[in-house]
Amino acid sequence: MRGMSKIVRTITNILYSFIIIFGFYIIMHGHLTPGGGFQGGAVVASAFALLVVSYGALKIKDMLKAKNFSVSECSGLLAFIGLGFLGIGTVFFYNFLAGKGGLFGNVIYGINPGDLNTAGVLPLMNIAVGIEVLSGLTLIILYMFNANNPKEEK
Amino acid sequence: MNKKIGFFAFAVVFVFFFLSAVYLHPFGEPSETDMDDYFIDNGQNETGANNVVTSIVFDYRGYDTLGEATVLFTAVAGVAVAFRRLKK
Numbered sequence: 001m002r003g004m005s006k007i008v009r010t011i012t013n014i015l016y017s018f019i020i021i022f023g024f025y026i027i028m029h030g031h032l033t034p035g036g037g038f039q040g041g042a043v044v045a046s047a048f049a050l051l052v053v054s055y056g057a058l059k060i061k062d063m064l065k066a067k068n069f070s071v072s073e074c075s076g077l078l079a080f081i082g083l084g085f086l087g088i089g090t091v092f093f094y095n096f097l098a099g100k101g102g103l104f105g106n107v108i109y110g111i112n113p114g115d116l117n118t119a120g121v122l123p124l125m126n127i128a129v130g131i132e133v134l135s136g137l138t139l140i141i142l143y144m145f146n147a148n149n150p151k152e153e154k
Numbered sequence: 155m156n157k158k159i160g161f162f163a164f165a166v167v168f169v170f171f172f173l174s175a176v177y178l179h180p181f182g183e184p185s186e187t188d189m190d191d192y193f194i195d196n197g198q199n200e201t202g203a204n205n206v207v208t209s210i211v212f213d214y215r216g217y218d219t220l221g222e223a224t225v226l227f228t229a230v231a232g233v234a235v236a237f238r239r240l241k242k
Contacts, residue, residue, distance in 0.1 A: 031203035093216030098202040119203035147237040
């Protein structure tokens with residue numbers, strides 16, 4: 001698969017880092033603002049899709065390796081399930097960090113400007129799901145682009 | 155024959171949609187609001203999150219989100235199987 005023209009590649013060079021930062025912002029602020037792991041992961045995956053489309057699968061092969069994304073997808077899902085099992089002293093998916101004062105444990109009340117250090121395991125779950133979604137969607141794109149690639153993708 | 159079947163199907167669907175339009179629930183008057191009120195009143199205190207939607211998706215219904223993540227994982231696995239490279 002060939003890449004696209006020089007105009008598209010230049011715009012991609014400027015934009016893709018900002019798209020990735022915006023996606024991680026949505027993931028990190030999932031418990032304060034609209035969005036969350038799924039939405040932010042889709043935004044980051046769209047940046048990788050932009051890279052693949054504008055440069056072509058052959059040139060981007062060294063940067064985006066399908067094996068690495070596969071590993072991070074599995075680890076994201078396992079981290080999500082593990083966070084669910086960590087609260088099993090009470091019930092499955094119990095929010096054992098909320099309001100304890102430690103990591104993500106600040107107590108908030110009523111109308112507030114938004115504190116990032118709150119909500120217990122919700123931000124950790126957002127990060128886990130975000131990693132899983134961004135790697136999963138990028139994996140789908142990479143597999144489909146490498147399908148009509150004559151050379152073996154390792 | 156085909157025309158008769160088509161007319162019959164059209165009549166059935168029309169009756170269903172017409173009846174549902176007639177018996178439509180009045181807008182703005184939800185019948186049961188106990189669960190919504192509970193989430194709105196206690197969501198911030200119990201989970202500490204400002205975003206009630208996130209507190210429902212990841213806390214109250216975390217099991218559902220686990221299913222969604224597993225569905226995505228299965229979709230990726232299906233794509234990997236469909237686009238695999240066969241050994242020559």
